[in-house]
Amino acid sequence: QVQLVESGGGLVQPGGSLRLSCAASISIFASYVMGWYRQAPGKQRELVARITPGGNTDYVDSVKGRFTISKDNAKNTVYLQMNSLTPEDTAVYYCKSDPVFIALGSAYWGQGTQVTVSS
Numbered sequence: 001q002v003q004l005v006e007s008g009g010g011l012v013q014p015g016g017s018l019r020l021s022c023a024a025s026i027s028i029f030a031s032y033v034m035g036w037y038r039q040a041p042g043k044q045r046e047l048v049a050r051i052t053p054g055g056n057t058d059y060v061d062s063v064k065g066r067f068t069i070s071k072d073n074a075k076n077t078v079y080l081q082m083n084s085l086t087p088e089d090t091a092v093y094y095c096k097s098d099p100v101f102i103a104l105g106s107a108y109w110g111q112g113t114q115v116t117v118s119s
Contacts, residue, residue: 002028002108004095009113012085016117020080022095022110027076029053031105033098034078036069038091038115048093049080053100062088085117 003025012018020036035050049059049069057069066085071078078095092112099105 002026002097002106004097004108004110006093006095006110006113009093009115011116011118013119014086014117016085017081017083018085018115020082020093020095020113020115022078022080024076024078024097027073028097029071029073029076029078031100033100034069034071035096035098036078036080037094037096038089039094040088040091043091045094051078082115085115087117089115090117091115 005023006020008018008020030053033050033052036048037045038048039045047060048063049067051057051069051071059067066083068081092114094112095110097108
């Protein structure tokens with residue numbers, strides 16, 4: 001069983017930065033794709049960024065050039081560096097892990113961390 005725990009959310013002014021962390025209870029990054037999702041009030045949950053075991057990344061268009069996903073395999077932790085934040089980035093951010101091979105594992109979600117961008 002895998003537990004994912006997010007941290008690093010909070011209140012920040014427009015133009016500011018935050019770094020979110022997602023710590024996994026066991027080592028999974030070698031065989032799981034790690035992703036960050038977010039859900040704003042009244043909106044659907046969307047994929048923000050993901051990183052593969054090999055280190056390949058992709059981002060939703062709205063955050064390209066502002067957000068960076070990375071991981072530290074030794075610490076079993078994935079990060080989301082968020083720069084130039086705008087009020088539209090306000091949401092609950094969730095960490096998710098997906099097995100590379102569906103038949104060999106389960107997906108896991110973290111509990112979420114609130115990010116609020118406001119003056």
